[in-house]
Amino acid sequence: MSISSRFSVGIHILTLIELNKDGVSSSEFLAGSVNTNPAVIRKIMGMLKKAGLIKVQPGIAGAELAKDLSDITLLDVYKAVHVVRDNELFSIHENPNPNCTVGRNIQNTIEPIFFKAQTALEKVLENVTIEDVIKGINEKEK
Template sequence: MRINTRFPVAVHMLALIELNKTQPSTSELMALSVGTNPVVIRQLMSSLKRAGLIKTQNGVPGCHLAKPAAEITLREIYRVVQKKTDAPLFDFHANPNPNCPIGRNIREAMDAPLRDAQTAMEQTLETYTLKDVADNIARHL
């Protein structure tokens, strides 16, 4: 039971695009950097392109950011790559036992804390930009 990795992978990809000035930022290059299959990268690239975060050009390998990294918040990236636009950070297990007093009430008891955690996380992500991430990485290069 792990939280989805689509968001950190998308940030990784966009940071690579921002920082990579020596060669085209292709799905193959990103896959090597992320350590995943290029198909996974291309699926995320499709979402990022539809959202207006990256641009590609026919006949030209690679892609580039569609707007400055300072204008792309981490919350925006998070929202783009979620499978469902309303997907919560946490979800409930599918079949709590309705005959158990805990199982019968766990969803209601946890709804507010998990909703508040989601809100806090998204508010925090709104305060960081792709440029912040790229600058942090650049300090270590």
């Protein structure tokens, strides 16, 4: 089980839009880099647009970032592409037996722990921006 590759594709898209800012970033172009079908890219781009991360117009080729690179965090992307529901990274079994001490308390006891773990993960993502990703790529290209 893993977090959908939609997230990594979303990051790829945003990164490429920036690095191709002097060109036209059509869904076809982006799909070529990601190596997937343009319809997939358009689906994800729709989510990024809805989240206010990019600007695209029907019929007109070329997406643009809607925010500054350094203002787009990986957490923004993660939430934009809906890979994990709020506070639902961990599933907790339902309907434990209320006649049992553990049964009636387990959900409420572990839920805050799971919340804390999910928050720790999301905090790491919140501290990385598309600008950082681009720096990372530039370093690897040297």
